[in-house]
Amino acid sequence: MPFASWGLLCVAWGMNDRKPLLLCLTLLGLVAGGLFVALAQPSTTGPEAQPLTWGGRSLQANYLVLDVAPGADSPEHRHAGPVFGYVLEGSLIFAVDDDPEREIAAGGSFVESEGALHRVFRGGDEGAKVLAIIVAEPGATLTTPP
DSSP states (O other), X not given: OOHHHHHHHHHHHTSSOHHHHHHHHHHHHHHHTTOOOEESSSOOSXXXXXXXXXXTEEEEEEEEEEEEOBTOBOOOBEESSOEEEEEEEEEEEEEETTOXXXXXXXXXXXXXXTTOXXXXXXXXXXXXXXXXXXXXXXXXXXXXOO
């Protein structure tokens, strides 16, 4: 999904309330500005973070670029806040909660609700490079077992 489409999604999401719109546009600005860190394996250790105040809450946006090897899979887990993901290269097999597995090719995106069970996160035939942004309380454990 091109950045322009993400912008339209942000506007649609924030139609009735400016707070979601501002959060979404802030995240897009951070992504476009290149404020993320590259990691060798899918991992939540060491992300770069940016403070964020939203709805009176002090949060932070944690950015990760994950290089997922072909067929590499992560165990089931949950995240401390919503996750916004974008496949930069390759493809990813993805599923949350009871949703069926789906393949997301380069240019595709995904969103996870806070606390959703992330069942499948596996590199496709060529692996994948994925930008993930996890919004959470400062100091929160970003990824936990189910």
